[in-house]
Amino acid sequence: MLNVDNELIAELRIVLTKQRYSPVVIGNYCAYARGFVEYLAQQNIEVTDVTEAQVAQYLQHAIAMFGQRHGRTPARDWHSIPRSGIHALLRLAQGQWPSAPKATCAADTLRFAICDGYETWLREERGLAAASIDALMWEGRNFLVWQFDRHGPDSLMTMTVSDIDRYMDTRSPHQTRRSVKDVAERLRSMLRYLHRTGRVAIDLSPHVIAPLLYAYEGVPSILTPDQVAAVLQASGEDKTPVGLRDHAILQLLATYGLRSGEICNLRIEDIDWRAESIRIRHTKTQACSFLPLMAPVGEAVLAYLQAGRPVTDAREIFVRTRAPYRKLGLLASMVRQRLAAAGVTPSGKNGSHIFRHARAVEMLRAAVPRKVIGDLLGHRSTESTAPYLKLATEDLRAIALEVPGREMPS
Template sequence: MSAPLSTHDGLIEKLLAHLRAEGYSLRIQQWYPARVRQLLNYCDHNGLSIETVRSGDVTRFLRGQYRLSRKRYSKLPPFQKWRQRYTGAINMILRLVHGAWPVPDPPSTELEGFHRDIVEDYDTWLRELRGLHPLTRAKRTKHASQFLTSVGQRADQQGLKDLSVRELDAYLKQCCDGLRRGSIEDRTVCLRDFLRHLWRTGRTAIDLAGTVIGPRIYEHEGIPVALRTEEVRRVLEVTRKDLSPVGLRDYAILILLSTYGLRAAEVVNLRLEDIDWRRDVLRVHHTKTGTYSELPLLREPGEAVLRYVEKARPPSVHREVFLRILAPHRPFKNGSILNCITSARLRAAGVTPQGRKGPHAFRHARAVSLLRSGVPLNIIGDVLGHTSAVATAEYLKLATEDLRTIGLDLPGGISP
């Protein structure tokens, strides 16, 4: 057996093992290997190894396959739509080979390489010296890349030395057009931080961070939106009647949101070992503060999670509690998926909130119910995973009428 054929067979076996582990259908288990063999044959014919394949190589392969298909079939969809029949298989094998896909192409110009080095150095600083969360680092480096690209040819080594306030204003005007005040403030924070890094590393002649001024965002200026108690009850009742695998999963998620006021990321990051069934304890890792809490595992949420795990959770090597019901059976990438789940369940229950429809509305609803029960502020903060009373005070605005009838110890300097 030739070496390339042996290598190809090994990759196909690796692909099949991955497809089986992720719960893909038999049809996909037949379809994907056939598509991947075509790519591997293309690599052999063109003297490529799968390890060196980049996005441009994939595009050339697909255009060649498209031309062959047009010779056989008179009617084909446009190329951009037709290529989707290959996308899943090719992306999967390349992720298995490279660990991630797409792999960044080498810099096409010296300036692009210069920008990439700056952003990588910035990311290292954010990670090693400031210890920022990966998601925060990703956002900061993304905005840093966008800024350098916007400045363009003027953002070379000498151009950064001569960077002017006028160029900063032009960039902010372009990237903030149509954004809300909160989003504009977020952009200006990111730009100031990057400019501070450029000054710290000697890439700019002066510290320009202080010249970037965003809109004034007052502490606690926004009034959170909370669902009413009867609305939460209605959503839970309707979702409980859905006994499909999706329904069992969604009900377990909603009962955790409404009972404990968890953040979306705290739900999707919940792992099987975080539930101590013997001690009836739920361990919650607070993604925003880096701390964790141990909360009593109450009967109703405990039974809902257990029912989902026993009857609906797909077999998987992943330890996260909540997985995709359809293949691939993976955990959710982040908490944003819960916006889709909560919006769909609110709609099914006929509940139309005045504001947001995401999981945070359930968190605010829990805060209101605790306030109306006369629970002390510090206890509410413990339940919600806050590290300061100031953070918990945000929720006082949700029930100002109730605060007139109950006495709470407010942190210094805060009034409802």
């Protein structure tokens, strides 16, 4: 077993090197992985059989050992370093980490079977995007766990509207009306599937009560042109690799009003430097748009590619600044940090979408036709662009006519 473990650590070192981790990080990860392997050997546990609970148990053991050696407790976030090394080892040994949960009772077996079929149905029959499937699957799993914990795995066929109401009551506190409506829609999807597959006697989905939302009832927060300029100026002064990357992303947000996912999925081959065009894959419609590559955007992206982007095989343009160098996930945190650095405080939400709203309003005020605005934003129809019209209410007020007063008889 010792030789096998040594080979596994050596293989981990090779994998981390290929992923371009720094030599210091590689050394730390391998050292912590070796300590974990030695602990497993003392407990007679195979690396391939390790569970999340056993990793948590080992980390507590490692903290205790740290205290014995150094006479003090480690820093609050110290455990994240050995955990990263251990997780890298387990991904190598098990192929997937965290590993897929294993059924420990009849309820687990039934829940896994339902969720496997539900995921296949969402992907192959409904053709939903991965993000939508993830959200629906989370709600479906949560509902089944809740139902089985209360009434057991045989309770689906006798499930009632009261059960549905009680579940919604548990999900509603501290949620906005929009969020509660989203929960209801996801729950309806699972209930329709359960009825479709004969696991419930009647279709309970019509009985899920959700708040009524009125069309265009909420006004999204936006940035003024001066605020957009301030954010771009502040980010442009940061010449670090992170600053070059963030400035290029902010230029894309401000110029084209792209969605977060459209920027994260932007690939090297999507920019045609000779033709000065950029291809955008719209995440919601799965359609592609070819837009002119504006000079500020091209200059910012080129500066990042030349001096900020780490060497990596990833084809996505924007990647993490630390190994493993894979594409970015979400942009919300970066946008909040850059807004704060520029001294800009939006009145409402402060995610990447506020640049999208600002771009739409700017075009509306420039009398750009709604169809053109919708094409740039990747909307399927002009109705999708309609909510942005309410953001230009100041313009409407400026041209509003006074209502003539009624002449009173003398």
